Amino acid sequence: CCGIELMATACSRFDLARFGAEVMRFSPRQSDLMIVAGRISVKMLPVLQRIYMQMAEPKWVISMGACASTGGVFDTYAVVQGVDQFIPVDVYVPGCPPRPEMLIEGIMAIQRMIDQDNIPKDPSGKRMPLNIALQPNYEPGLQPMDVSIGAT
Secondary structure (H helix, E strand, O other): OHHHHHHHHOOOOOOHHHHOOOOOOOOHHHOOEEEEEOOOEOOOHHHHHHHHHHOOOOOEEEEEHHHHHHOOOOOOOOEOOOHHHOOOOOEEEOOOOOOHHHHHHHHHHHHHHHHOOOOOEOOOOOEOOOOEEEEEEOOOOOOHHHOEEEEO
């Protein structure tokens, strides 16, 4: 589900390129943003961790959807109950599946933190995860395309 919305985000209707994120690289050494979408099985977890470790610094992670963030409806021993237990997550994009606008807002939240040079660091100087949780702002009577997105 989340993969379909991720692909839709890159299409012309949402035009991810206008936000400076048009190039998608499928090599970890050429990437600075990892978007974890969908459920993560325990068997797939070492591969995910290896890909994260191969990314060059600075690197950012978005947990997209309920399955990646909390395991979703798959409360079983074979599914990881939240990717943040194993790799640091900077932005949580909620939904099942989240709309492309939410994913774009997540990417923009990371861009704002980088632009403001407001990146939290621990006492040793190592970058800490941003831990931004996005929430949709709904108002009665709005059409689906009129819903605004805001970071909390």
